[in-house]
Ligand SMILES: Nc1ncnc2[nH]cnc12
């Protein structure tokens with residue numbers, strides 16, 4: 001069994017495997033731009049974040065009913081559990097669905113049905129985090145937050161994703177203030193393609209508790225010092241970084257540098273159907289490419305639970321942490 005871990009950076013729409021995309025396309029009568037799953041996989045060659053997002057938003061058209069979302073989440077949870085994920089904090093992009101005529105309620109109820117039985121079926125505890133699309137206006141994000149109000153019992157927090165450069169966190173100040181008033185936890189993508197200044201803004205203006213990616217913080221030593229001092233977790237996604245060309249090759253990924261600097265780094269899969277692997281695959285890949293040893297892998301697993309939003313959950317975090325400390329790393333998968 002792989003090391004127990006929490007997955008904290010996972011877009012549920014990014015778990016749509018080609019086989020399920022074709023099955024849903026047929027069921028819902030939605031045309032796809034590729035003839036078969038092999039042709040679709042061929043299209044998974046990205047030059048940057050935007051080239052990926054174009055395909056990601058296009059393929060979502062197959063998701064129409066609550067059952068579609070339940071099936072999608074259930075398939076993810078099964079695969080994640082196989083790779084040692086014990087707790088998953090799952091992003092979803094409601095604006096991308098509402099714009100296609102799929103209402104918030106369909107999405108949340110559909111995902112919620114899978115999450116409700118995740119513990120029993122897959123042994124995975126879960127949280128749901130609603131992301132705003134930063135390349136849409138702040139007013140649209142605010143309307144989305146309003147539309148989510150009947151479902152806040154199911155939603156733990158808010159995030160910010162989509163095309164980063166040119167869309168600074170400060171644009172969403174009021175939306176995050178309102179989210180905080182509603183008692184929601186706050187995270188945001190920052191420093192994936194955008195500058196270190198966006199990471200600072202996410203902390204100072206949006207009040208985020210974790211930074212998604214945060215890779216480019218390394219360009220600003222005083223920011224790194226602050227992230228270390230304040231123990232702000234970074235949810236890194238190594239295979240994603242290679243596929244979207246944030247780093248050239250996995251061997252050049254700065255994960256080890258970040259751990260050595262004392263950053264609270266975690267390893268996650270982002271959009272596993274598109275980037276070549278789920279959480280355990282990301283652990284295995286960095287283990288091999290960077291030569292990480294058992295104690296570094298244990299630190300990553302420990303960090304994932306420390307950085308999670310599990311504290312309200314009767315001792316679960318402590319139980320998971322105890323499992324991490326007791327885990328014996330072998331030669332096989334992490
Ligand atoms: N890696 C990523 N960055 C920004 N937005 C995303 N939406 C899905 N995956 C994303």
Ligand SMILES: [Zn+2]
Nearest residue numbers: 011161189270
């Ligand atoms: Zn992401």
